[in-house]
Amino acid sequence: MSGLNQAENLTHMIDHADIFICPACGGEGELKIIDDNIECPGCRNRYRVEDGIPLLFWPNEWNPTREDVTDKIKSFYEKTPFPNYEDFEDVGSLIQKAKTGIFARLLNEQIPFNIRVLEAGCGTGQLSNFLGTSHRHVFGTDICLNALKLGQNFKIKNGLERVGFYQMNLFRPIFRRESFHLVICNGVLHHTSDPYLGFESLAKLVKKDGYIIIGLYNRYGRFIADVRHFMFNVFGDRFKFLDPRLRNKGINDIRKSTWFMDQYKNPHESKHSVGEVLKWFDQTGFEFINSIPKTKVFTDLSEQEKLFRPNPRGNRLDHFLIQFRLMLTGGREGGFFLMIGRKQSNNNKNG
Ligand SMILES: C[S@@+](CC[C@H](N)C(=O)[O-])C[C@H]1O[C@@H](n2cnc3c(N)ncnc32)[C@H](O)[C@@H]1O
Numbered sequence: 001m002s003g004l005n006q007a008e009n010l011t012h013m014i015d016h017a018d019i020f021i022c023p024a025c026g027g028e029g030e031l032k033i034i035d036d037n038i039e040c041p042g043c044r045n046r047y048r049v050e051d052g053i054p055l056l057f058w059p060n061e062w063n064p065t066r067e068d069v070t071d072k073i074k075s076f077y078e079k080t081p082f083p084n085y086e087d088f089e090d091v092g093s094l095i096q097k098a099k100t101g102i103f104a105r106l107l108n109e110q111i112p113f114n115i116r117v118l119e120a121g122c123g124t125g126q127l128s129n130f131l132g133t134s135h136r137h138v139f140g141t142d143i144c145l146n147a148l149k150l151g152q153n154f155k156i157k158n159g160l161e162r163v164g165f166y167q168m169n170l171f172r173p174i175f176r177r178e179s180f181h182l183v184i185c186n187g188v189l190h191h192t193s194d195p196y197l198g199f200e201s202l203a204k205l206v207k208k209d210g211y212i213i214i215g216l217y218n219r220y221g222r223f224i225a226d227v228r229h230f231m232f233n234v235f236g237d238r239f240k241f242l243d244p245r246l247r248n249k250g251i252n253d254i255r256k257s258t259w260f261m262d263q264y265k266n267p268h269e270s271k272h273s274v275g276e277v278l279k280w281f282d283q284t285g286f287e288f289i290n291s292i293p294k295t296k297v298f299t300d301l302s303e304q305e306k307l308f309r310p311n312p313r314g315n316r317l318d319h320f321l322i323q324f325r326l327m328l329t330g331g332r333e334g335g336f337f338l339m340i341g342r343k344q345s346n347n348n349k350n351g
Contacts (some may be wrong), residue, residue, distance in 0.1 A: 009052025012164030016116070016137065019179040020341055023054070023058035023172040053148050053158075053165050058172040069193045069268040070169060074143045080261040081147035082123045085253050091133055091158045098130045103292060103338065106307050107184075107209045109214075111136060115181035120202055121188025122172045125151020132163030139175075141168035148241075170198050178207045186215035187336065190270045196280055204283045208345045211308060212286060213338060219271040221326035221335030229264050277339045285347035288313050292338040297321045307340060 010033055013020065020031050038047040038054055048055045060068050064195045065069030086093070098104035104127060111117065113135040119128045128140030134154070140163060142148055150166045155163045168174045170188070183206050189195035199214065206212050228242050240246045243263070246256050274295050281288055290307055294300060295314035314322070326335065 006047050011349050019175050021176050022336050023056050023174045051149055053152055055167045056174040057143055057167045057169050060171050067193045072267045077144035078146045078266050081150055082260050082262045084124050084258045086252050094130055106305055117182045118180045120185040123147045128163050129154055129160055132160045138163045140165045143169050171201050177204045180205050181207055181210045184213045190217045191268055199280050206343045208343055214339050215336055215338045216272040218326050218335050218337045219273050220323040222271050223327045225335050232264050239265050241310050247319050279342045285349035286341035287344055289342050290340045293322050
């Protein structure tokens, strides 16, 4: 594909030219495609395109005394792009697999057609490609080029024209404020130096009345994974069988080793709580809508859950109890929790 004129691969970007901005200067001028590059008319910065993927990554430029794990995380995932694909995976098997996981199935059933969806930190792009199998415009973004290339390869092989992959640092967005009806960021912010700042950066990209979905490691839910982590450190990797996913014969070796690296050898991760994310929502003008698991005890997610219907926030005791349950049961999926918020229409805090 690299032999092709790169500009020929940029139809997705051209179709949505109105929402792109320069990550370096944040200027409002429309980015131009000149030869095989993308140029900002304001600061004149030029960005390359590789295999049809615009390389719009821009570093953080934080105070040098402040910790920034971006380069470390980027080089980790360049070596082990996550979650990678099974051999011979096609749209049929992607859909089949996504439907076995309740979250992706419900999302696909309930997100309207013809809207713009951003997935920040899409990794190898399974969810972006899956959501793009139906009629909606999906933007899969990540810092890791090797992961994006796997997603792009799948997209091209399967003719998923409504999906576009872009190299982007979520702290330096390449999109205008309020460009998306839905922003998804699953399993990403806890691998950054400042998860709340990352959340704020993404929250700005959500339209008023639009939604944000954030998936994070839970402080309690991660307990069993932390115990395994400790065992691997002390006794070596021969104890891999302790992780149920690594025992599963239905998962290929590449996906197993990617999971192992992501879960147990990651150079940086943080852990979060339901109460903390509720506070993030409050501080940025988002209303709590739903979560997995539910934030109120004795209410379980149903097979036909309406993901975007408002639910009670629960109180501190509820949060303690559901997270305690996650501690006992959350080991299988790495101790994740997901929170969904809606940007309030009178939101002046973040738009
Ligand atoms: C554990 S993977 C999750 C991938 C995907 N969301 C999933 O659930 O399968 C974390 C991803 O976050 C990306 N990431 C980390 N820091 C990022 C940043 N500052 N901007 C964009 N992506 C980032 C990594 O490159 C990696 O692909």
